[in-house]
Amino acid sequence: MIKNSHEFDYLIIGSGAAGLFAANKLAAHGSVAVINKGEFSESNTWYAQGGIAGVMDAADSVDNHIADTLRAGAGLCHEDVVREIVGCGKRIIEELIAYGTAFDTEGETLHLSHEAAHSHRRIAHAKDATGKAVGEALLAPVTANANITCFQQHMAVDVITARHLGRRMQEADRCLGAYVLNPAGEVLRIAARHTIIATGGAGKVYRYTSNPHVATGDGIAMAWRAGCPVMNLEFIQFHPTCLYNPSGSTTLLTEALRGEGALLTDADGRAFMADYDERGELAPRDIVARAIDYEMKKLGCDHMYLDIRPLGSEKIEAHFPNILKRLIKLGIDIRQQPVPIVPAAHYMCGGVQTDIAGRTAIQGLYAIGETACTGLHGANRLASNSLLECLVMAEQCVDFIGTQPKEPLQHLPAWDDSGVKPETERVQIKQNWEEIRAAMSNYVGIVRSDERLRRARRRLAIIREEIAAYYWQHPISRNLIELRNLSLVADLMVRAAQQRKESRGLHYSTDHPDMLDKTEDTILTPDSW
Ligand code: FAD
Ligand code: SIN
Numbered sequence: 001m002i003k004n005s006h007e008f009d010y011l012i013i014g015s016g017a018a019g020l021f022a023a024n025k026l027a028a029h030g031s032v033a034v035i036n037k038g039e040f041s042e043s044n045t046w047y048a049q050g051g052i053a054g055v056m057d058a059a060d061s062v063d064n065h066i067a068d069t070l071r072a073g074a075g076l077c078h079e080d081v082v083r084e085i086v087g088c089g090k091r092i093i094e095e096l097i098a099y100g101t102a103f104d105t106e107g108e109t110l111h112l113s114h115e116a117a118h119s120h121r122r123i124a125h126a127k128d129a130t131g132k133a134v135g136e137a138l139l140a141p142v143t144a145n146a147n148i149t150c151f152q153q154h155m156a157v158d159v160i161t162a163r164h165l166g167r168r169m170q171e172a173d174r175c176l177g178a179y180v181l182n183p184a185g186e187v188l189r190i191a192a193r194h195t196i197i198a199t200g201g202a203g204k205v206y207r208y209t210s211n212p213h214v215a216t217g218d219g220i221a222m223a224w225r226a227g228c229p230v231m232n233l234e235f236i237q238f239h240p241t242c243l244y245n246p247s248g249s250t251t252l253l254t255e256a257l258r259g260e261g262a263l264l265t266d267a268d269g270r271a272f273m274a275d276y277d278e279r280g281e282l283a284p285r286d287i288v289a290r291a292i293d294y295e296m297k298k299l300g301c302d303h304m305y306l307d308i309r310p311l312g313s314e315k316i317e318a319h320f321p322n323i324l325k326r327l328i329k330l331g332i333d334i335r336q337q338p339v340p341i342v343p344a345a346h347y348m349c350g351g352v353q354t355d356i357a358g359r360t361a362i363q364g365l366y367a368i369g370e371t372a373c374t375g376l377h378g379a380n381r382l383a384s385n386s387l388l389e390c391l392v393m394a395e396q397c398v399d400f401i402g403t404q405p406k407e408p409l410q411h412l413p414a415w416d417d418s419g420v421k422p423e424t425e426r427v428q429i430k431q432n433w434e435e436i437r438a439a440m441s442n443y444v445g446i447v448r449s450d451e452r453l454r455r456a457r458r459r460l461a462i463i464r465e466e467i468a469a470y471y472w473q474h475p476i477s478r479n480l481i482e483l484r485n486l487s488l489v490a491d492l493m494v495r496a497a498q499q500r501k502e503s504r505g506l507h508y509s510t511d512h513p514d515m516l517d518k519t520e521d522t523i524l525t526p527d528s529w
Contacts, residue, residue, distance in 0.1 A: 004188045007409050008033040008149070010401070011177060011192035013156040013219065016045035017131075017387055018369025019198035020138035021394035024099075027147040029402050033190060034148060035180055037155035037478060040139055041132075042214050044200045044370060045387070048131025049254035049323070051103075051123040052096070052391075053384040054089025056110050060120040062087055069385060072117045072284045073378025074505035076232070076519060081375045084356055086385075088392045093124045096391075099137040102126055104319075113319075114259035115383040117284040123384045128254055128320045134387065153183040155478050156218065159195055159226050160412055161362060173227055175365035176410045181476060187415035194364050194401050197223060197352070198394075201370040202489045204482075206345035207441040210239050210252045216482040217489030219371035223352040224488065228360045229525040231373040232350035233489075234497040235506040237381055238446050239346035240264070240288040243327070243339060244303035250344055251326055253306055255383050258282060260315060262308045264292065265338060266299060269307070286380045286506045289343040293446045296342075305338035343446060347386060349377040349506065350496065353523060358397040364407070368393040375521070379505020419472045428470060429479050432463050436483075436490050439463075444494055449510045453498050460491045496522045 009030030012019045023034045036042075055062050065086045070077050093110075097103065103124045104111040112121040126133035142148050157179040165176070177191040199219030203211025224230055241253040241264075258264075258281040263271045276291040277283035283291075292304050308316060313335045316324055320334075327334050351373035358366035369390040376389050439459040443452035464487045471484055500507050502516040 004186060004414075005191070005412070006033065006188065007191045009193050009406070011035070011190050011195045012198055013178065013196065014043070014198035014200060014369070014371075015040045015139070016043035016198060016200050016369060016390065017134055017138065018390035018394045019196070020135070020142055021391050022196055022198065022368060022398055023142050023148055024138060024145070025395065025398040026401065027145045029398070030147070030406075032148045033151060033192070034142065035151040035154040035156060035190075037218075038153065038214055040150065040152055041135060042212055043135070044211055044215060045131045045390070046135045047210070047212060047252065048134070048387060049128045049252055050115055050256045050384050051113060051125030051130040052093060052134070052387040053118070053122050053382070054093040054124060054388065055122055056090055056093065056124060057112060057121060060122055062089070064119050065089065065122060068117055068119050069376070069382045070378070072380050072382040074380055074515070076378035076504065076521065078375025081356060085374075085376050085389055085392045089388055092388060092391045096134060096137065100140070101133050101137040103133075113256040114282075115255045116258060116282045116288065117279075117382055123256065125256065127322065128256070129322045131387070151180070154188070155181045155481060156199070156222060157181055157187060157476065157481055159197070159222050159365060160189075161226050161365070163227070165413065172361065172363050174363040175226065177412055179415050181478065181481065185475065185477070187417070187476070189412040189414065191409045191412050193407050193409060194366065194404070196358065196397060197365070197367045197371055198369045199371050201348040202486065203345045205436065205440050205486055205490045205493065207437040208242065208250055208342060208344040210242050210250060210344050210346045216486045218482065218485045219367060220352055220492070221485035221488045223360060223365070223367055224492065224526055226362055226365065227526050228362060228365070228367070229353045229523050230351065230492055231353040231521050231523050232379075232496065233348070233493045233524070234500050234522060235349035235377070235379050236345055236493065237285055237347040237349060237506055238289040238343040240285055240292055240343050241306050241341045242344035243330075244342045245330070246302070251323075253323060253339060253341060254320070257306065257308055257311070257320065260319070261310045262306055263310060264288070265305045265307050266295060267301065267305065269338075284380055285383065286508075289446055290508060292341075292343050303340040303342045306341045307338040308334045309336070309338070347381055349373070349379070349381050356393055356396050357400040358393050359400065366397050366401075368397050379507065417475070420475055421473050428466065429483055432467060432483055432487070435459065435463055436487055440490050440493070444497060447508050447510060448497060453494055456494045457491070457498070460487060460494060463487055464491060492524055495524055
């Protein structure tokens, strides 16, 4: 018989870079459960190509890295957070090496690549598959640690707080654990003294995304339902160069390719980036993605091209072997021909409002990594700063939790499914997924307007109403939970975009094309209980 109630000192939801780094460190303080709704290797982390930013070269400086981060963030970064996180780059890269990450080297030193909006070469990388190398190095000690229990194919449904249990709170609410759906379709209770949400981003809110299918914004939705404010959700980073593949999923073409000399062109081979920015191909992502979008609309075409041939076959084979292999399988030899590309949703700069230690508005509940918003990225993330943020947040979160008294574990009530009727129609789930993605892609993309946002909001309201009616009457499944979360996060993104009456960084509105002199973070707060 499956045990449907568990107790741990610490519960970590998600096993990307943030979750795994935290698990390794928390195991020294007590028992840890790490849950993942799929395979442990299915995460944004595993797909990261370019690398992790850190100042490793004597010609560079932390001040340069800080200045580049602030410039990309378009006046909205929290400078204290930038200083703290960027200042950890070198040490974190060295720690990853100690965990066994095989970064590329040149003789005795690391080979550093160049990415857009970085003034210096400072990206440590493992060829063009850095995320997999980091993920594997962090996962091995997690699976070998007797203090850590791994639950694959287990999906967090919601976190449980004292208020959920009907307790009246004098002070801030407290998280007591989570409800978790197991592969048999049963909802388990996991009680924990501290719960860390490390569930990554929400790229699946869009039709075209570089993210794997697990990126459905679950952590943001769970934290919001628990009562946590969210911050800056209007800033969705579109990666400029994702493979245009209308008949299948896309694949990222790392920015490091442009760092080494790849060019953005139209179908006639005309390189167009110099028309938009003096930094050309190495302008920040928001500028490059908008330029591609503008060219596509001007020429009435579905995609532009990335011409990688200027790098030469030798460099392509040595530095980008995985991209080369993957595209050859799709019939494109990047040594011989330009690649059709489109911008695709890539990274959420916003998320659950936290400090660097991941603390949320609820005691005992933390959000770390892409699911959180610390203020590091401001209105646009500098490439390769996010893996760094995941790891620094995980470290600081554990340092904080390690100083906390061990609160008693609480009894959690069983999941209430008394309203569930036998399932009738699953078709509604598929239909709603498609409608959400269509609304977000058509109305909340790279270029927005007041009318487009209003349309998105109206459509999402109808979809959310249908999902709410369906949710409590049907047996829950991974699809249904993801749909509910995705629809909530999409709605929050639109609400945040409607609040920003200017164009800044990744948020561009044709009705408000200028950047205001004064600005602030967009903070949405759940209705009080
Ligand atoms: P993730 O790595 O996404 O892990 C989240 C995990 O949580 C997943 O395994 C997921 O299955 C699990 N999960 C989600 N919901 C639930 C739930 N309800 N219950 C249980 N488990 C759940 N950044 C860089 O700095 N450098 C790069 O080179 C780079 N390249 C990138 C390339 C690609 C293609 C992509 C998509 C992103 C890239 N990024 C890069 C961004 C970076 O990879 C991510 O921001 C970072 O890895 C996020 O890590 P994380 O630990 O927060 O979340
Ligand atoms: C890339 O390799 O282009 C992605 C880097 C990032 O998103 O940080």
